[in-house]
Amino acid sequence: MRTLKVIGSRSFFWGIGFAILSYLLYPKAKEAIAPVLLRKDKSARDIRNMVRDAMNETKESVTDMFKKEQTSFESNQDYNAQIEFLKLEKENALKQINELNAKINALEQQINAIKNG
Template identity: 30%
Template sequence: MGILKFLSSRKFYWGIGAAALGLMLFPKAQKNMKPSLEKSVKELQEVVNKLAEFFDNRRQMLIETVKNKMEELREQESQKEEIIKQKQQALQQLEYLKNKIQALEEQIRTLE
């Protein structure tokens, strides 16, 4: 009963009418829509290309930033190593001078 009721309803006939109208107008609509669709596809390709270029530029900037930071870190490490070497040399010189002072103090004591 439900199918018979649906087939006799206005909605069914409106649907058939819309489908028939669509079939009659589709070739014409297809011809009218083709340039519009082609233009949309070209614009979409341009947007995709611009996005790809944008992300490539950002990636290059990020790579350069990382390279620069790595170089800075290497320079800082090199400077740190140099400071450590200078500190060790200064401590060795202080130890040498301390030993000399102690030796001189011993000589002074022996002279008294």
């Protein structure tokens, strides 16, 4: 807030005006200000590059996170499909066991009938 007050004050604008006037009127001021402006421009470019790099890293990490989630989701779907397949196999195996049990019981009854008969 304090910075906004300084920027909004008359003395700030007078200072800017004086700097511009000095830059235009005095070649020595021009020579002195030029390196400062170049450094500021370089600093601004450096900051822009840092922000761009940070944005790219964030984008990559978010993309990787979504890829991992997608892979996890697909793995989970594969896991669920395997569980369903195993449930069906279990039901089929139990059905066959019950049929074999019924045949064994029928054979035992026939053997007992032959023995007693």
